[in-house]
Structure formats: C-alpha cells, structure tokens
Amino acid sequence: NVLILDFGSQYTQLIARRVRELNIFCEIKPYNHLPEDLSDYKAVILSGSPSSVRSDEAPHPDLKDIKGKIPLLGVCYGAQYIAHFHGGNVAPSKTREYGRARLSKIKEGEPFFKNITTGSQVWMSHSDTIQQLPPKAELLASTADVDIAAYKIPEEKIYAIQFHPEVYHTKDGKQLLENFLVGIAGLEQTWTPDAFVETTVEELKKEIGSEKVILGLSGGVDSTVAAVLLHKAIGKHLHCIFVNNGLLRKNEFEEVLDQYQHMGLNVKGVDASARFLDALEGEEDPEKKRKIIGGVFIDVFDDESHKVEDAKWLAQGTIYPDRIESVSASGGPSATIKSHHNVGGLPDYMKLKVVEPLKMLFKDEVRRVGATLGIADERLGRHPFPGPGLAIRILGDITRDKVAILQEVDAIFINGLREWGLYDDVWQAGAMLLPVHSVGVMGDERTYEKCVALRAVESTDGMTADWVNLPYEFLQKMSNDIINKVPGVNRVVYDISSKPPATIEWE
Numbered sequence: 001n002v003l004i005l006d007f008g009s010q011y012t013q014l015i016a017r018r019v020r021e022l023n024i025f026c027e028i029k030p031y032n033h034l035p036e037d038l039s040d041y042k043a044v045i046l047s048g049s050p051s052s053v054r055s056d057e058a059p060h061p062d063l064k065d066i067k068g069k070i071p072l073l074g075v076c077y078g079a080q081y082i083a084h085f086h087g088g089n090v091a092p093s094k095t096r097e098y099g100r101a102r103l104s105k106i107k108e109g110e111p112f113f114k115n116i117t118t119g120s121q122v123w124m125s126h127s128d129t130i131q132q133l134p135p136k137a138e139l140l141a142s143t144a145d146v147d148i149a150a151y152k153i154p155e156e157k158i159y160a161i162q163f164h165p166e167v168y169h170t171k172d173g174k175q176l177l178e179n180f181l182v183g184i185a186g187l188e189q190t191w192t193p194d195a196f197v198e199t200t201v202e203e204l205k206k207e208i209g210s211e212k213v214i215l216g217l218s219g220g221v222d223s224t225v226a227a228v229l230l231h232k233a234i235g236k237h238l239h240c241i242f243v244n245n246g247l248l249r250k251n252e253f254e255e256v257l258d259q260y261q262h263m264g265l266n267v268k269g270v271d272a273s274a275r276f277l278d279a280l281e282g283e284e285d286p287e288k289k290r291k292i293i294g295g296v297f298i299d300v301f302d303d304e305s306h307k308v309e310d311a312k313w314l315a316q317g318t319i320y321p322d323r324i325e326s327v328s329a330s331g332g333p334s335a336t337i338k339s340h341h342n343v344g345g346l347p348d349y350m351k352l353k354v355v356e357p358l359k360m361l362f363k364d365e366v367r368r369v370g371a372t373l374g375i376a377d378e379r380l381g382r383h384p385f386p387g388p389g390l391a392i393r394i395l396g397d398i399t400r401d402k403v404a405i406l407q408e409v410d411a412i413f414i415n416g417l418r419e420w421g422l423y424d425d426v427w428q429a430g431a432m433l434l435p436v437h438s439v440g441v442m443g444d445e446r447t448y449e450k451c452v453a454l455r456a457v458e459s460t461d462g463m464t465a466d467w468v469n470l471p472y473e474f475l476q477k478m479s480n481d482i483i484n485k486v487p488g489v490n491r492v493v494y495d496i497s498s499k500p501p502a503t504i505e506w507e
C-alpha cells in the first residue's frame with residue numbers, strides 16, 4: 001500500500017491514478033490527517049500544492065515517522081518542502097516555470113532514473129525553485145531552467161522531483177513512479193481487477209453472510225458493477241430495486257430492466273413515474289425540482305425496501321473520488337452550484353448497515369472491474385446521466401408532453417451518435433428542451449413551436465468540460481431528423497459553451 005499525502009494540488013488524484021495503473025494500491029490522505037499507524041505503507045508520496053513553503057500558512061506536516069523509515073517521494077511542493085526543512089534553500093523563481101522542459105545531466109547508473117534518458121520531456125508547474133540542496137542531498141537531474149530538478153537524500157530514503165510525473169506531458173512519468181515504487185520501495189504489482197474481484201467477493205461473503213442486502217440500481221456504471229459484484233458474493237440475498245421516475249431516456253426503463261434480469265440479478269422494477277410527475281407539476285425552479293425528485297425517490301425506495309423483509313444492509317455504488325477528503329485552500333465550504341441529490345446517500349432513518357464495495361476505486365477501475373465481471377461494454381461505456389434525469393433538461397415546468405417530446409429528440413441524437421461512430425468520442429451528450437417558442441414555416445404553414453438545444457461534451461470527470469466539434473454533416477442530419485420526426489419542435493441549436501463558465505446541464 002502507498003500513502004499519498006495531499007497538499008491541495010489539482011493533480012493529487014492523478015498521482016493516485018498513475019500509481020493504480022501500475023497495479024499498485026494507494027490511498028490519498030490530507031496532509032493534516034496523517035494516519036497514526038503507518039505500518040501498512042511501503043512508500044509515501046508528497047503531492048504538489050498551490051502554497052509556497054515560505055508562507056506561514058503553507059502545509060508543514062511532521063514527517064518524523066516517515067523519514068528514514070519508509071521510502072518517500074516529494075513531488076513539486078513536496079520536493080521543496082523536504083529541501084526547505086533539511087537546510088536547503090527555496091526561493092521564488094526569477095521567471096514562473098510552467099510547461100514543458102527536458103531532463104539533462106541525469107546521474108549515471110541511478111536506479112531512480114532507470115530506462116529514462118537525457119532529453120526526456122517533463123512538465124513543470126511552479127513559481128518557487130530549490131536554489132540550494134540540503135547538505136546530505138545528491139543532485140540527480142537538471143533541466144535548462146531548473147538546476148535542481150531531482151535529488152535524493154540516501155540516508156533518509158528520500159527522493160524528490162520538481163516536475164510532475166503524474167501528468168501526461170511528462171513522458172516517462174509512469175516509468176519514474178515504477179522505478180520508485182517497485183525498484184526502490186519494493187512494492188509488488190498485484191492490484192489487478194481480477195485480484196480485486198477475488199478478494200472483495202471473499203470479504204463480502206464474510207461480512208454479509210446470509211443477511212439480506214438492498215441496492216438501488218440506476219442503470220449507471222457504478223450501481224451496476226456494485227450489484228454484479230455483490231451478486232457474485234451473495235447471490236439471491238441481494239435485492240435490487242430499479243425505480244422509473246418517468247424522467248429516464250426513451251425505453252430506458254424496460255431495456256435496462258431486461259438487461260439486469262439477463263445478468264441474473266434479483267431485481268424489481270418499480271414504475272413510479274406518476275408519483276414523480278405529479279409531485280413536479282407546476283414547479284419551475286431547478287433546485288426545487290431536484291429536491292422534489294430526491295424526496296420522492298427516498299419515499300419510493302423506502303416503501304420498496306420495507307417490502308424486503310428483514311433486510312440488514314443497504315449497498316451503494318459510492319466510488320473513491322466521492323469520498324476523498326479534500327484540502328480546501330480557503331478552509332471554508334465551496335459554494336453550492338447545483339445540489340446533486342444522490343451524493344450524500346439516503347437518510348439515516350433507514351437504519352441499515354451500509355456496504356460500499358467500490359469505495360476504493362476510481363471510475364476507470366470500476367469499468368475494468370466491470371469488464372472482468374463480464375458486464376457488456378455497452379453498459380460500461382454508457383455516458384453519465386443525471387439522477388433527476390430529463391427534469392433538469394426541460395427548462396421550466398415539467399409536463400408529460402414535454403417529457404415525451406424530449407425523449408424522442410434525445411433518442412434521435414443518442415442513436416445518431418452511435419450510428420455515426422461518435423458515441424465513444426463524447427463523454428456526455430443529451431438534448432435540452434428550451435422554454436422558447438419561435439416562428440417557423442413547414443409546407444406553406446406558419447409554425448410557432450419549441451426549440452431544442454443539443455449538447456455534447458468531452459471531459460474526464462465533469463468538473464471541467466468542452467463542447468465537442470461534431471461534424472457539420474452529422475448536426476445537419478440530426479436537425480433534419482428531429483424537426484421532421486418530432487411534432488412540436490421546429491428549431492434545433494447546438495450548444496458551444498465550455499464549462500466553466502457554462503455548466504453541462506442547463507439547469
């Protein structure tokens with residue numbers, strides 16, 4: 001196991017993902033919550049940080065239980081922090097150093113740089129520089145602008161680098177992490193999807209035994225993988241509930257329910273469309289719509305789960321990024337832009353023990369585990385779809401007619417993306433029904449009908465996103481098909497806003 005101490009860098013999760021790609025397990029902890037028992041950790045990595053080591057407010061954790069005992073790698077701020085507190089000198093750079101650089105003067109025969117040669121491209125992002133090494137340190141590499149790009153302090157088992165090995169633009173970054181973790185710290189590369197499935201199934205069997213578990217399926221990747229994993233461990237003791245809130249994609253409820261049944265899952269489909277749509281009637285405010293949907297979902301789920309007699313557990317598809325405690329620079333809570341009702345889970349009154357079999361996995365690992373479990377690529381590669389569904393893509397109040405129109409438009413767009421081989425180039429796509437009527441002409445008739453906006457974005461985690469440059473011919477075909485086939489729509493526009501400043505959903 002590897003410990004990554006987070007100093008608040010935007011790249012910390014990327015370090016963890018690179019380590020996992022090497023089939024080595026790792027955990028992220030905030031620098032100020034250093035675990036008391038370090039005996040499980042065979043290596044520690046210090047992340048970068050937006051702070052300067054010279055500032056009083058910067059993270060200054062006590063590393064005495066790590067230094068000299070566990071191999072330690074400092075990245076960027078981590079490297080500066082180690083230098084600063086070992087008698088080296090860190091000062092502001094004369095010029096801010098961002099972007100690509102090339103390694104030079106790599107120390108010959110150094111195991112840390114095994115299979116990495118002079119000229120290898122690295123990525124820099126810092127405004128302080130290590131000007132002078134600590135007394136017992138040895139220089140390992142430089143770049144044209146940065147004399148001290150890498151160093152080690154052998155008697156403390158410390159390695160340190162000014163550049164970021166975790167980012168894509170550091171070409172040999174993964175090799176460097178492997179050199180440190182495998183070559184120097186002696187870790188084994190045994191964290192594979194197969195091994196994860198095997199040990200997790202054993203643990204779930206032991207933990208749950210023959211008690212009953214309830215799980216809410218959404219059709220999404222996480223809940224599906226969690227269900228299949230639990231099913232492998234406890235079979236029919238897993239009771240899945242799949243709720244139709246009436247705001248799903250066209251035919252999604254029937255098709256997905258069918259797929260779940262074919263996977264052998266013990267799943268009950270509950271069509272609660274009317275309950276949701278009645279509760280939403282007349283509501284125009286996006287946050288209130290979310291709250292209504294969240295509330296009705298809990299009621300429906302609660303009713304259904306009481307029908308499973310003597311259930312003891314609630315399973316959830318929570319994944320690692322939902323749980324990582326973040327180091328907040330301001331110390332305060334960030335502003336609520338949108339309340340994603342499904343983050344935060346179900347209320348306490350359900351009084352069930354919670355089991356979260358995917359809680360240590362990143363999204364890409366969930367997909368790999370899903371593939372190992374034999375789940376179809378089509379389900380694993382599915383675009384994310386928001387819990388409140390089409391409700392937040394119908395701007396303003398929701399009616400059954402509007403849902404039906406948007407389902408048709410969305411189906412044309414999504415099927416089109418699949419047919420044109422574009423679906424996998426897009427991270428998320430959908431259509432928005434706008435509260436706008438505009439004049440058109442069909443045949444010789446004047447029309448005054450609805451407008452839809454198509455949205456397709458590329459992203460890695462939904463936090464930032466950019467619109468996808470879909471071919472004009474494709475957009476033309478979509479516009480034609482939608483206007484010809486969906487009565488009530490006479491205008492189609494394509495959304496070319498990035499996030500930020502726009503968000504992915506329009507509400």
Ligand code: XMP
Nearest residue numbers: 339340341342384386387388462503504505
């Ligand atoms: P935004 O619109 O905030 O969306 O850029 C980022 C990602 O979150 C999804 N999203 C939601 N998911 N409940 C959800 O489960 C919500 O209320 C919600 N709002 C946005 C959105 O689809 C995108 O993937």
